[in-house]
Amino acid sequence: MSLQTETLQKPASQPSWKRFVARREISLLAVLAFLFIVFSVLSDRFASVNTVGQILNNMAIVVIVGIGLALVLLTRNIDVSVGSMVGLTAYFAADFAVKNPQLPIIVVVLASCLLGLVLGSINGIIIATLRVPSIMVTLGTLYIYRGIDSILAGSNQVTAQSLPSGYGDLASWSLFGIPGLVIYAFVIAIAAHIFIRHTFTGRSFLAIGSNPLAAEKMGIPAKRRIFVAFAISGLLCGLAGVLWGARYGTVDSSVASGYEIVVLAAVVVGGISVNGGSGTIGGVIIGAAILSVISTGLALVNVSQFWLQAIQGAVIIAAIVSDSIIRTRVEARGVKA
Amino acid sequence: MTESIAVTGHEATATPLVSVAGVSKRFGGVTAIKRTDITLYPGEVHALLGENGAGKSTLVNILAGIVQPDAGTLTVNGDTVTIHNPHAARALGISVVHQHPVVFPDLTVAENIMFAAAPPRTAVRSLDWRAVQANAIRAMERLQVKLDPRELVQNLSAADQQLLEIVKALSDDTALLILDEPTAALSKHEVDHLMEVIRRLKSQGVAILFVGHRLDEVFELADRVTVSRDGTTIISGPAAEFTPESVVTHLVGRTLESVFPKEEVELGDVHLEVRDFTRKGAYENVNFTVRKGEILGLAGLVGAGRTEISRGIFGLDPVDSGDVLIGGKSVRIAGPGDAMKYKIAYVPEDRTREGAILDQPISFNLSLAVLDTLSSFGLVKSKSDRELSADYIKRLGVRTSGPEQLISALSGGNQQKVVLGKWLATNPEILILDDPTKGVDVGAKSEVYKIVGRMAQAGLAIILISNELEELLSVSDRVITFYRGAQGREFTERPFDSETVLASMTGQH
Amino acid sequence: APAAGGGNTKSLKECTMTMIPKNTDNPFFAAGAYGADEAATDMGGKKINYTGTAQPDVPGQIQRIQSASQQGSCGIAVSGLDPDALAPALTAAASQGTKVISYDADVKKDARAFWVAPATDASLGVAQFKLLAEQMGNKGNYAIISAQSTAAGQNAWIAAAAEEAKKPEYAGMKLVKTVYGNDVPQTSYDAAVSLFQAYPELDGILAPTPVSLQAAVKAKADQKFNPDLVITGLGWPPSDGALLKSGAVKSFVLWSPRDMGYLSYYAMNALLSGKIAGKEGDTFEAGRLGKRTIGANGEVDTGEPLVFTAENVDSLMDHFKTK
Amino acid sequence: MSTQTITSPPTQGTKVRRRGLPAWFGAWEISLLVLVVVVTVMASISTPYFATGPNFAITAGGVIGLALMVIPMTLLMIAGEIDLSVASVFGLTGVVFGLCIEGGIPLPVSVVIGLALGAVAGFINGWLTVAYGLPSLVVTVGTLGLYRGIAYILLESRSISALPVEFTTFSQANIYGTYIPYTFVLFVLMAVFAAVVLHRGAFGRKTFAVGSSAVVSRFSGIPVRRIKITLFCLSGTVAALAGMLYAGYVSSARANNGTGLELSVIAIVLIGGVSMFGGKGSFAGVMLSLVLVTVLTSWMNLGFLPTNVQNTVIGVLMIAAVVVPVVAKKISDSRPLRT
Ligand SMILES: Nc1ncnc2c1ncn2[C@@H]1O[C@H](COP(=O)(O)OP(=O)(O)OP(=O)(O)O)[C@@H](O)[C@H]1O
Ligand SMILES: Nc1ncnc2c1ncn2[C@@H]1O[C@H](COP(=O)(O)OP(=O)(O)OP(=O)(O)O)[C@@H](O)[C@H]1O
Ligand SMILES: [Mg+2]
Numbered sequence A: 001m002s003l004q005t006e007t008l009q010k011p012a013s014q015p016s017w018k019r020f021v022a023r024r025e026i027s028l029l030a031v032l033a034f035l036f037i038v039f040s041v042l043s044d045r046f047a048s049v050n051t052v053g054q055i056l057n058n059m060a061i062v063v064i065v066g067i068g069l070a071l072v073l074l075t076r077n078i079d080v081s082v083g084s085m086v087g088l089t090a091y092f093a094a095d096f097a098v099k100n101p102q103l104p105i106i107v108v109v110l111a112s113c114l115l116g117l118v119l120g121s122i123n124g125i126i127i128a129t130l131r132v133p134s135i136m137v138t139l140g141t142l143y144i145y146r147g148i149d150s151i152l153a154g155s156n157q158v159t160a161q162s163l164p165s166g167y168g169d170l171a172s173w174s175l176f177g178i179p180g181l182v183i184y185a186f187v188i189a190i191a192a193h194i195f196i197r198h199t200f201t202g203r204s205f206l207a208i209g210s211n212p213l214a215a216e217k218m219g220i221p222a223k224r225r226i227f228v229a230f231a232i233s234g235l236l237c238g239l240a241g242v243l244w245g246a247r248y249g250t251v252d253s254s255v256a257s258g259y260e261i262v263v264l265a266a267v268v269v270g271g272i273s274v275n276g277g278s279g280t281i282g283g284v285i286i287g288a289a290i291l292s293v294i295s296t297g298l299a300l301v302n303v304s305q306f307w308l309q310a311i312q313g314a315v316i317i318a319a320i321v322s323d324s325i326i327r328t329r330v331e332a333r334g335v336k337a
Numbered sequence B: 001m002t003e004s005i006a007v008t009g010h011e012a013t014a015t016p017l018v019s020v021a022g023v024s025k026r027f028g029g030v031t032a033i034k035r036t037d038i039t040l041y042p043g044e045v046h047a048l049l050g051e052n053g054a055g056k057s058t059l060v061n062i063l064a065g066i067v068q069p070d071a072g073t074l075t076v077n078g079d080t081v082t083i084h085n086p087h088a089a090r091a092l093g094i095s096v097v098h099q100h101p102v103v104f105p106d107l108t109v110a111e112n113i114m115f116a117a118a119p120p121r122t123a124v125r126s127l128d129w130r131a132v133q134a135n136a137i138r139a140m141e142r143l144q145v146k147l148d149p150r151e152l153v154q155n156l157s158a159a160d161q162q163l164l165e166i167v168k169a170l171s172d173d174t175a176l177l178i179l180d181e182p183t184a185a186l187s188k189h190e191v192d193h194l195m196e197v198i199r200r201l202k203s204q205g206v207a208i209l210f211v212g213h214r215l216d217e218v219f220e221l222a223d224r225v226t227v228s229r230d231g232t233t234i235i236s237g238p239a240a241e242f243t244p245e246s247v248v249t250h251l252v253g254r255t256l257e258s259v260f261p262k263e264e265v266e267l268g269d270v271h272l273e274v275r276d277f278t279r280k281g282a283y284e285n286v287n288f289t290v291r292k293g294e295i296l297g298l299a300g301l302v303g304a305g306r307t308e309i310s311r312g313i314f315g316l317d318p319v320d321s322g323d324v325l326i327g328g329k330s331v332r333i334a335g336p337g338d339a340m341k342y343k344i345a346y347v348p349e350d351r352t353r354e355g356a357i358l359d360q361p362i363s364f365n366l367s368l369a370v371l372d373t374l375s376s377f378g379l380v381k382s383k384s385d386r387e388l389s390a391d392y393i394k395r396l397g398v399r400t401s402g403p404e405q406l407i408s409a410l411s412g413g414n415q416q417k418v419v420l421g422k423w424l425a426t427n428p429e430i431l432i433l434d435d436p437t438k439g440v441d442v443g444a445k446s447e448v449y450k451i452v453g454r455m456a457q458a459g460l461a462i463i464l465i466s467n468e469l470e471e472l473l474s475v476s477d478r479v480i481t482f483y484r485g486a487q488g489r490e491f492t493e494r495p496f497d498s499e500t501v502l503a504s505m506t507g508q509h
Numbered sequence C: 001a002p003a004a005g006g007g008n009t010k011s012l013k014e015c016t017m018t019m020i021p022k023n024t025d026n027p028f029f030a031a032g033a034y035g036a037d038e039a040a041t042d043m044g045g046k047k048i049n050y051t052g053t054a055q056p057d058v059p060g061q062i063q064r065i066q067s068a069s070q071q072g073s074c075g076i077a078v079s080g081l082d083p084d085a086l087a088p089a090l091t092a093a094a095s096q097g098t099k100v101i102s103y104d105a106d107v108k109k110d111a112r113a114f115w116v117a118p119a120t121d122a123s124l125g126v127a128q129f130k131l132l133a134e135q136m137g138n139k140g141n142y143a144i145i146s147a148q149s150t151a152a153g154q155n156a157w158i159a160a161a162a163e164e165a166k167k168p169e170y171a172g173m174k175l176v177k178t179v180y181g182n183d184v185p186q187t188s189y190d191a192a193v194s195l196f197q198a199y200p201e202l203d204g205i206l207a208p209t210p211v212s213l214q215a216a217v218k219a220k221a222d223q224k225f226n227p228d229l230v231i232t233g234l235g236w237p238p239s240d241g242a243l244l245k246s247g248a249v250k251s252f253v254l255w256s257p258r259d260m261g262y263l264s265y266y267a268m269n270a271l272l273s274g275k276i277a278g279k280e281g282d283t284f285e286a287g288r289l290g291k292r293t294i295g296a297n298g299e300v301d302t303g304e305p306l307v308f309t310a311e312n313v314d315s316l317m318d319h320f321k322t323k
Numbered sequence D: 001m002s003t004q005t006i007t008s009p010p011t012q013g014t015k016v017r018r019r020g021l022p023a024w025f026g027a028w029e030i031s032l033l034v035l036v037v038v039v040t041v042m043a044s045i046s047t048p049y050f051a052t053g054p055n056f057a058i059t060a061g062g063v064i065g066l067a068l069m070v071i072p073m074t075l076l077m078i079a080g081e082i083d084l085s086v087a088s089v090f091g092l093t094g095v096v097f098g099l100c101i102e103g104g105i106p107l108p109v110s111v112v113i114g115l116a117l118g119a120v121a122g123f124i125n126g127w128l129t130v131a132y133g134l135p136s137l138v139v140t141v142g143t144l145g146l147y148r149g150i151a152y153i154l155l156e157s158r159s160i161s162a163l164p165v166e167f168t169t170f171s172q173a174n175i176y177g178t179y180i181p182y183t184f185v186l187f188v189l190m191a192v193f194a195a196v197v198l199h200r201g202a203f204g205r206k207t208f209a210v211g212s213s214a215v216v217s218r219f220s221g222i223p224v225r226r227i228k229i230t231l232f233c234l235s236g237t238v239a240a241l242a243g244m245l246y247a248g249y250v251s252s253a254r255a256n257n258g259t260g261l262e263l264s265v266i267a268i269v270l271i272g273g274v275s276m277f278g279g280k281g282s283f284a285g286v287m288l289s290l291v292l293v294t295v296l297t298s299w300m301n302l303g304f305l306p307t308n309v310q311n312t313v314i315g316v317l318m319i320a321a322v323v324v325p326v327v328a329k330k331i332s333d334s335r336p337l338r339t
């Protein structure tokens, strides 16, 4: 005799295709495909290898920073200091490279990542050990890290010409036509995906965000995990900082101001729940892709630049609302069936 | 201070599996338990009884490695141990089903089982999903539970989540299984099956610590009984040496005339009528009436649709068809606000989620449903507000240090009284009580039903839903059964025969 | 309270001038401040009070104007982020007896005595356009990557360039699009890349701000875009000198921020001492820069635009010293 | 220990004694007050220009936009929601208001149009949040871009500075013969009103209830959705008012007015002790936090302190706001308890 059959609950399990369709990434992919088609119709230059390369290039740094932020969001925390961390590490790395042109470029990259790791760890230590709201702490470090950036940089500006030649190559190399930036982002995304999806420790990040109390009772070391999430977020910002300098050439104290909003938009459009516990790296990539397609596409179809921000905002809203509608429809049908 | 604890001897043949001696724990200013002793033997069911807030869950958490005691010793298999964390507890063979489900709603059934079975090692290692699934299925088979391992837990019913909890807790090397109020969310039928499982485990030599408030279950299962009060063990001994009455006396500290008092009430006119009430997938063609002063009991298994019916009446869910008549007139209720206009009050089944705002004071909660009547020109009259709180705290005998105390600091029973008070303050004419004594101790239960009885005397039409059949049958004037969303039989003659009611609840008649 | 004396004359030997740039984290304004302090040394006056927000911020400028006036700074020289928005605060400061001039970017006319301009808007716009046209051989498609869409200076130069482009000899030149990089390297770079995507047949880019210039050069290299694409406009010699030497940019335009700061100091002193009132035709001595005259719009120009090339850039580097 | 004391409930008189401090003035508010006093004293000692009437006037006048938006944000965040689009509504209404004036629409009508626009913008935020059950953080990240973008579409790179004199005077001037800006009076009136509604009004109680538990509130007959939408509308309307007053203050309506101000608004509310998760906070705390940040900013302006130092100080303050109470509690808990 089974316990299960005697309770009156209908087994809530759904056919696997419904589970598949209800997955957020699928509905977002539909949004992405739709945008792609719209732009291809509007501009004959849109559907080209070159443009796709551009779209990928534009989203690479967002994806790198977004993965760190996603990891933090999964644990039901938030990191709004990412823009400031990218800014501070970008200046630090560029300045470091200019002052030490003899050093191999990998040392600069590692130094920048290390600085990012330290900045993220400061967030993590305060949040994990004192159990204070992460929005407060990271909003605080958003100001502090930017302040330090500005104190360090002052009116100084590092430009592409003053950087050692290897620096720019960090971003501009390509392999079989795939830009280096995209390859970094891809490798990190794969690693993050495997970590989140296929390791025990990775799953525990979701568990913590899904139910912190339960995580505690199950003996998941939440403090350590939350610390690690912030540390990784910082580390990835450190990497993004070097790449920023490599890609854009000019680095001053204002690099990546307000970038937290851009990354947050990509990540939440990509379906990482701000309430923790659910979301995938694939979603982050799709979210970043949607935003990148919009900005790249709009530049091609020759709308005035004044329209760009409004259209981006509208598409973000349309994406999250349509996703919400699609999923509730599918779920409702799944339960009724 | 009562230091002498009556412990009557266990067979000297068995050696204790776990013994707790002189354990104390305080949280900030609150003493949760002090000098508590309990001894658990292999192959026995040990019931731990006590009022709400007596410290039962705290003791459970200490054994589970979640809470560290301030003083005292824990002995497992003769060795003095410190249980640093939940993994250490599991390594000692201690498995726990917690009072409040500790599931991860965003993860699948299989993953939830995986986390429960996690070894203390925390290295990053890749998961073999097929093994995870297989393990989950194997774990479920042990209890003959059939859930889809790939289903997200948030899609499971409350009862299934409770089952999942037990599945998670049990493993092959469980030596001590602790069940902290495992039956609070279950109805009779599921409880019976749980008991079967417990007996089977017992026969395999597993020690079971059973924490609960339902005395009938305790006497059906327990070999030994420990009663604690105010954080201290009062008495411990073989179950045969206790009677329900003596347990209640120990629990409450005085004799209780009756656990479920029933007042004699002169019934008035029909006040509430539900006609052809239907919500597809939940309940269909429900028809019943409630008279003034009457307590109508709704009996059914979990999932029978009783909660859904009351939600429909209260306007919380849309209804597909049917009418609600109040005082003979058909009324349209589109939301709780409408329902309150017709003087309906609804005490929901989930006290901590739906009933009380835990991190707000008692006074805040008591005035929540009557804010508009308490205020003039949009401002809450603080005098009326204070009087209201003081009045209900006194009338319902809420045990508290004052109206500004947070609800979360109250024991379950006292929380329930505040929720009841919140609704009584609206001066309702119709009162719907959905499992009002869920997780509430015997003493408080009796107090709650005294209040309900007084309300019936005052002419309220009352609908009572309870998963505890004895309680439902004791206090109701009339009982209707439900099975899978369909209305079953109606029982009008007290005393009710629990066997026939149960048969009807399970769809047999 | 600060003395509200309109009649009594002062000198920067007794009181301080406050210099408020668009933002302090900017080498251009730092060079201006250097020039002003150089003038103080030359004249034997007090060093300036250089204050502003790290990043451009209109309310921040307003607060600093108010603070300066309150603390009895006798003169304020401001590079306006928003000509209208600063006007009320400047007018209030003037009514407290503080003398107000604008430098670099002008503010509303009636809110300042006069404006120490880089060079005339027309000359700057025309100079940049001429470099572009010359290198493009007076024909082809070009685009503009400006700073903020609200930047007054850039807008004035773009307008002057458009006026110049109407001349018949430029009939072959076609402006395809004007985009704005907000003076943010990333935005400017992305804007440049997008232009290359949208206009594969582009022959020239006019970048009337150094941030855009650098971004365009980098984007062109990264995209391996048309090697004949001409990029010119406004450059910042300390860093963009390298662009000239590498040949990525043949020439660009700028004025001397140091002279502009230097001039501002002398002009303020002349205003304070009552030598000039800011009317057209007023003249004053400006140390090493010689005699200067206030023009029709209440402006006094720093000088003619400087055109920088690989040959002359090193010799002109002194104009950009910041310390 | 006697059994009697446990079983019978403690006799409770009808009269309720209020012990200690009122709920809206707790430990955090006291710490903020102490900080305000300390910083004010230090500022007054270190510079003679700080504690003066003119400095009050310019400081109070300059902070008005921020100060006004803090009021509804406090209520909204206590209700468990957030509005990141306030600064964009602020910019957009300034632009629309300017266009109305430019188009010859009379001043009062233009103001009403601006306010209505703000209410609509807020309603859209609220409706999207409530109807689709989306987190407001996400919704308003979207409208942040949308509203600011519309401002750019409408005004492009232009600015409108020909605003009516009576309006710019109201926004810029002090009450005759005093150092009290008109707008400050408006702010004080609104703040007092909001404080009373929040801590004494039925609506305020409901706001706390909704923020503490939307489910319990719904079960208690509180119109949760309506309250949330109302608060979003309020946030939009006040942001609109602030945006128009700011346009008057700087005599200029531009598409980029107030860019990035949302972070400052939220920072002040959080420093004031309002919980990000709703249900907790006090108006007194937020006002003290506003005063603290304003005093610090003014002091640093007078001391010509660079902005990067200012920002760092505000950041440290924010972290201190959450860390200090926790550390203080840890210390007090570790002390032996009196019995
Ligand atoms: N983490 C904690 N912090 C502060 N106080 C706590 C904590 N856990 C428990 N308490 C307090 O300790 C006392 C005992 O609580 P406990 O949960 O052990 O009671 P219980 O016997 O399980 O009650 P119930 O029957 O209602 O489940 C209560 O007063 C409770 O408020
Ligand atoms: N498939 C499901 N997924 C999630 N929750 C569910 C599901 N089915 C039922 N529930 C919830 O479980 C609880 C009990 O189920 P339901 O309301 O159907 O039965 P009920 O008859 O009201 O229960 P009871 O008879 O015990 O009061 C309700 O709160 C309901 O919302
Ligand atoms: Mg318990």
Ligand SMILES: [Mg+2]
Pocket (backbone or CB within 6 Å): B303, B306, B307, B308, B349, B434
């Ligand atoms: Mg139920």
